[in-house]
Structures are given as structure tokens and as C-alpha cells.
Amino acid sequence: MSRPLPSDDELIPRLLAGDEAAYAQLVHAYHGLMIHLARAIVGDAFADEVAQEAWLAVLRALPRFERRSSLKTWILRIASNTAKSRLRHESRSISLDALSDERPVVDPVRFRGDGHWATPPSAWHADTPDELLASGELRVIIDRAIQALPPLQRAALTLRDMQQLDMPSICKILEVSESNGRVLLHRARSRIQSAIDEYQQR
Amino acid sequence: MKIMPSCRDITEHASDYLDHALSPWHRAGFRLHLLMCLYCRRHIKQLRLTVATVDRLPPDDPTAEAEEKQLEALLHALREGKTQGQTQD
Numbered sequence: 001m002s003r004p005l006p007s008d009d010e011l012i013p014r015l016l017a018g019d020e021a022a023y024a025q026l027v028h029a030y031h032g033l034m035i036h037l038a039r040a041i042v043g044d045a046f047a048d049e050v051a052q053e054a055w056l057a058v059l060r061a062l063p064r065f066e067r068r069s070s071l072k073t074w075i076l077r078i079a080s081n082t083a084k085s086r087l088r089h090e091s092r093s094i095s096l097d098a099l100s101d102e103r104p105v106v107d108p109v110r111f112r113g114d115g116h117w118a119t120p121p122s123a124w125h126a127d128t129p130d131e132l133l134a135s136g137e138l139r140v141i142i143d144r145a146i147q148a149l150p151p152l153q154r155a156a157l158t159l160r161d162m163q164q165l166d167m168p169s170i171c172k173i174l175e176v177s178e179s180n181g182r183v184l185l186h187r188a189r190s191r192i193q194s195a196i197d198e199y200q201q202r
Numbered sequence: 203m204k205i206m207p208s209c210r211d212i213t214e215h216a217s218d219y220l221d222h223a224l225s226p227w228h229r230a231g232f233r234l235h236l237l238m239c240l241y242c243r244r245h246i247k248q249l250r251l252t253v254a255t256v257d258r259l260p261p262d263d264p265t266a267e268a269e270e271k272q273l274e275a276l277l278h279a280l281r282e283g284k285t286q287g288q289t290q291d
Contacts, residue, residue, distance in 0.1 A: 020277055027273040032263045048268070055276045106213040106245075115208025120241035124248060129255040142255065161256045167221070186217035193252040 005029045008071045015062055027055070030072060033163055034079045037173070040155040041083035042090070050086050054079040069172055076173040080155070087151060105190035124200045138199050145195035149188050156181060157188035205231050212242045216249050 005011060005025055014022035034054060038047040057078050065074060110119040126132045133139055146154060155174055159165045165173075171181035205227070207215070212235060218224045219232050236243050 018280060020280065023276055023280060024273055027269060027276060031269050031272055035264045035268075036261070052272060052275055055272060056279055059276060059279055104210070104214065105216075106210070108210075111208075111210045115210040117209045117241045120209075121245045121248060123244060124251070127251070129251065129258040132251070132255050133258060139259075142259065146256075157256065161253055162259065162261065164257075167223075182218060182221075182223060186215075189217055189249060189252055189256070190213075192256060193249050196252055196255070197248065 008067070012062075012065070012067075012071065026071075026075075030075055031055075033076060036158050036163060037076055037079050037155060038083045040158040041080065041151045042087045046086055046090065047083075050083045051079065053086075054082040057082060070169070073169045073172050076169075077175065080173050080175070084151075105187060106194075121197065122201055124197070126200070132196065135199075138196065141195055141199050142192060145192050149191060152176070153184050153188035153191070156184040157192075160185050161189070207231050207235050209235075209239065209242050209245075212236075212239075213245060216246055219246065220250055220253065 006014075006022075011022055011026070015026065031051065034051045035047050038050040038054070042050055054075075058075050061078065065071070069077070110117065112118045124132075126134075146157065149157065152174060156170060159170045159173065160167065167178065167181055167185075170185075171178050174181065174184075176184065207228075212219075212232065215224065215228075215232075219229065222229075224232060236246065
């Protein structure tokens with residue numbers, strides 16, 4: 001769980017001096033986030049190993065940290081890169097190309113030629129997250145839809161909507177442009193929306 | 203995106219609207235469209251509800267034990283002085 005950390009200015013010299021308490025603060029602050037990011041990219045099975053590898057990489061690279069971003073962003077970028085390498089290694093067939101998913105977010109057959117709705121959205125039977133999540137079945141459907149997302153879309157959704165990081169940091173962590181980051185996030189959200197919609201229309 | 207977006211444009215850029223990431227000009231076009239289009243208002247409302255729902259999912263954080271184990275491994279490496287090695291960044 002995260003708790004307030006000293007500023008980077010205070011923390012970095014302590015880390016470089018090998019202060020164990022400073023490392024403890026760092027791990028307590030960011031290990032959870034790192035695990036969520038690793039799970040999003042490479043899946044539950046490898047997340048712990050990836051995090052362990054990433055922490056050791058942080059330790060090794062710290063003397064060369066140039067502070068072009070916050071310590072937090074830098075650490076999570078190392079975790080993201082470690083997870084991406086692992087993913088490539090585990091499954092060469094999976095494309096990490098952020099934008100290989102070119103499908104429109106809503107099925108084109110639902111629009112007329114002029115871009116207006118042919119099959120408009122129907123109303124849902126719920127107005128709040130609590131009402132939606134009251135159905136255990138829908139909760140499972142949402143979880144499955146999140147698991148089915150391409151890795152970088154899942155990472156963007158996790159960091160933004162579940163862990164509340166800001167978009168510029170997320171784009172640095174995932175090494176995508178700001179506009180590609182926004183596309184990843186919107187595609188992820190839209191797929192979850194479609195999954196909920198299908199359930200609501202049953 | 204055109205000045206006056208179509209319904210399809212609205213669906214493609216709905217997150218940018220919700221997150222205030224549109225230019226003022228595009229935002230104005232969006233708002234005008236939404237004023238006139240019940241279905242797009244509904245679509246945006248459902249996306250907003252989707253985002254709020256994802257935010258409410260229980261986070262499943264790693265256990266305190268897992269965190270301690272990770273910290274021990276890191277401190278072990280620190281003590282061993284394994285600070286030379288591959289470069290990252």
C-alpha cells in the first residue's frame with residue numbers, strides 16, 4: 001500500500017548511500033503499483049518474477065538515474081520495460097504494437113453512411129457502479145473483458161482508471177506518445193463498455 | 203474530426219471529452235452535438251458509468267508478506283553489493 005514518501009530530492013541521496021530504510025519506504029510505496037502494472041502487461045503468472053527483476057534493475061540503474069522524470073515514473077518505466085521483454089520472451093506471437101488494434105470502438109454497422117446512429121445505444125438498467133456491480137455475474141464479465149484486453153490497453157486502463165495516475169506519466173511509463181496513450185485508454189474503456197452493454201441487453 | 207462531429211466521431215473521441223482532453227473548439231462541437239442527440243448523450247453517460255465502475259473494482263493488492271519478501275530480496279542484493287550489471291535507462 002502506498003503511503004507518503006519523502007521528496008525525490010531527499011530520497012535519492014539516501015538510496016544512493018545504501019540506506020535500507022529508504023529502500024523499505026520505496027518498496028512499500030511502489031511495489032503494489034508495480035505488481036498491478038506487471039500483471040496488466042504480462043499476466044498474473046509472471047508478475048511477481050517481473051517485479052523482482054525490475055526492482056533489481058532499479059537498484060543497478062539508480063546511480064545513472066538522470067532525473068528527467070520523477071523517481072516513481074522512472075521506476076514504473078523500468079517495470080514496464082521488464083514486463084514487455086518478458087511478454088516478448090513468453091509469447092513471440094503477441095504483438096506489442098500499441099496501435100495494431102485498428103478496429104473502431106463501436107461496430108461500424110451500427111452507423112449510417114453519414115456517421116449517425118443506425119442502431120443507437122439502448123438504455124441500461126443501472127445508473128451507478130453499485131447497481132452494476134450488484135450482479136456478481138456482471139463483475140465476472142467485466143473482469144474477463146479486462147483480462148481479454150491487449151497488454152498495453154490493459155496497462156493504460158489499470159494505471160489511469162484503477163490506480164489514478166496522470167496521463168503524461170502513464171505515457172512515459174509505457175513509452176507511447178500522448179495521443180497513442182489516449183487511444184489505448186479509450187479503446188480499453190470502450191471494450192469494457194461494450195461488454196457491460198451486451199450484458200444489459202440480454 | 204470535423205467541427206460538428208458525427209455520432210461515430212463522438213464514440214471515437216468520447217474519452218477525450220470526458221477527460222477534458224479536447225481542444226476548446228472540438229469541445230464546443232461535442233457539446234453542441236450532445237445537446238441535440240439523445241443517443242450520444244446516452245453513449246457518453248454509459249462510458250462515464252463504465253469508468254466509474256472500473257474504478258470501483260476491488261484492487262487485489264499484493265499481500266504484506268509478498269511485499270516483505272520482495273524487500274528482503276532487494277536488501278539482500280543491496281548488501282551483496284550487486285550494483286554492477288546491465289544498464290537500464
